[in-house]
Amino acid sequence: MTGTTSPRLVLVESNTTGSGREFCARARALGVEPLLLTRDPRRYAYVEQDAIPHLVTDTADRESVAALCRGLGGSVAGVTSSSEYFVATAAAAARSLGLPAPDPEAVDRCRDKALQRRILAAAGVPGPLSREVRSTAEGAALARVAGGTVVVKPVLGSGSDGVRACSGPAETAEALRPLLDAEPGRALVEEYLDGPEFSVETFDERVVGVTAKRLGSPPRFLETGHEHPADLAPGAERALAETALAALRALGLGWGPAHVEIRLTTAGPRIVEVNPRLAGGMIPALVEAATGVDLVAATVARVLGAPVPLEPTRSEAAAIRFLFAGQAGTVALVSTDGAERSPGVVRAAVTVREGARVEVTHSFRDRIGHVIAVAPRPARAVAEAEHALGLLGVLVSRDDDAALPAD
Incomplete structure (x- = not known):
């Protein structure tokens, strides 16, 4: 494998769901072969499904990852990760090769939320x-x-x-x-910060858009859906954007993608946290559905040193709603037909298979499906997504053999 002269995008681990698979697809679309570095390729079903080349290594050892990348020679065109846990490791490896990457020390500072709080407070960026x-x-x-x-x-x-x-x-x-x-x-x-929550999606030092975030009932902050763009007055949108950019400057970020979560309180925007990566929760797919801006493709291009496409090609509103496992058990039946045919729906998916075991963890891992709907206005996109979610069928059989629909 190491003898190839084809350009490679090295990916240090991946999301188990979401954008990891898409990073590989976007690389191949640019004529670059993905190469996954991982401790266990069995964690990622798409590795076998898409025939993704991979090497097994200790990805927890930052210097070992950098040394392996250097050993691959001139075939490495970029190094990155779709997993927050490995963004700094990938950045350090890329910089050791003289390739484009964020500052790994800035990423580390950001990932330690206690340190992040201290830096933002010292810079006067509002938070709790x-x-x-x-x-x-x-x-x-x-x-x-x-x-x-x-x-x-x-x-x-x-x-x-x-x-x-x-x-x-x-x-x-x-x-x-x-x-x-x-x-x-x-x-x-x-x-505790009261008020609606939003996220500002940025790329380099540019605001791509603002997303409205929907949270489940306390005491946990489980995200049940999103809308993009958020339906906001221009002044509120501007305040959120300015707060996000101030946070990035304070933390020494501003290279590639970032996802800045903010509560809009009665006293103004307050930072929930800054994430030095692409948004999760299918937000990149939502942004693309609404605006045509492909943030995964933009990230891959940035890492490879290629032109970054960020200009919108359409002006729509998109909403996503998630289906959650309501109980532990075995998946007895899966159906997406009704949701796929529902008005406005551009994506309807169930992410578990019949016969699979599901558990309830009260975290994002309980998501077992989603729908994305697009409409001219946010309220219509929300209505269509919520209607379609009710048509997304998953029956979970409990251990006592009673089958109930997922929430």
Whole structure:
């Protein structure tokens, strides 16, 4: 494999769902062969399905990844990752080869949410009151002083894993315990921000658009859907965009894609967190459906040093709604026909197969399907997506043999 002269895009690990497969497809569309570096290629079904070349290596060792990439010689045209956990590792490898990449130290600073909070606060970028804690007693004391709802979150992670709204010291200590028992033994206790949540999708130092985020019921912050573009007054959209760009500047980012989550409170925009990567939750597909801007293709092009296409080719509104596993069990029946034929729907998918086992984790991993609808206006796109979601069929059989539809 290492003797080939074909240009390669090296991908350090991948999403198990979402855009990982699309990175490979976009590379091939540009005449570049993807090469996945992974500890376990069996984690990614698309590797076998799409015949993706891969090498097994210890991707947790940053220097080993860089050395392997250097050993591939001049065939490496770019190095990146579609997984937040490996963006800095890929960036370090790319820079060791003199290839385009974000600053790996800036990515590391951003990924440590406690450090991110301190940097943003020092730069005057608005966010919640936040304290790093190392014990449940310390967190419970903060909750007692706050006297209302606080938010507990890990200092490392993605997909809202471990993020929980807590009322009072006992709930706060309970939520902190598993976070503090895991590496790195630190967590955050933060002020609860009231108001709707949005994300600003950026590329380099440019705002691509603002997405409205739909969250499930407390205490968890599970994303149930999105709309793009968000239906906002121009002044609110401008305030969100300016806050996102200020955060990127403070953190030393502004290369390639970023996904900045913000609450629009009565006091103005407040940063929830900055993610130095493409958005998850199928937001890139939503942006493409609404505007024609392919953020995955843009990211691959940026990494390869090619021209980056970011000009919109259409002006529509798009909405996505997710189907969640409502109970643990075995998938007994899958049907997408009704949703696919529903008005406005451009994508309807179930991501589990009949016979597969599903669990309920109260995280994004409970998503087992989605629909995307497009319409001239956001409200119409939302109505069509929500109607189609009800037509997306998945029956889950419990262990006692009772079959119930997914939520």
